[in-house]
């Protein structure tokens with residue numbers, strides 16, 4: 075799949091494009107599952123896992139502490155602990171399914187994967203992504219775009235762009 079990620083980020087709100095990118099990868103993952111293509115399904119899921127984790131690290135290391143320190147009053151719904159808590163939940167869930175899919179890909183015969191049940195669980199996971207992404211679109215990114223000075227914004231977005239391009243390159247080389 076051709077990446078539709080921006081080559082560089084100019085504003086914080088554009089980071090949501092990465093969220094959309096992982097949503098598309100997740101859909102591709104599900105299509106592979108429906109065709110019983112376990113190895114390919116695992117590959118797509120690993121990609122979701124790595125891009126989501128990179129995004130979480132970027133936010134927790136570079137964005138959320140800044141967000142917490144520059145706002146005079148943090149709005150209700152945009153509390154720092156909400157972002158962190160949801161990140162933990164996302165990571166925990168991704169890891170859980172990564173293990174399961176890994177087992178299935180390693181030995182498809184030995185493990186019976188109930189796809190109906192799995193897709194049912196995925197509904198909750200996708201809900202968690204949607205909920206979390208909406209919170210960042212609503213609070214985190216706009217606040218940073220409004221309050222962080224241009225020079226600092228450029229510096230941070232450059233770091234995020236660079237990390238993302240490294241990850242993209244790694245996957246391009248593997249696929």
Ligand SMILES: [Fe+2]
Pocket residue numbers: 129130133157161206210
């Ligand atoms: Fe996040």
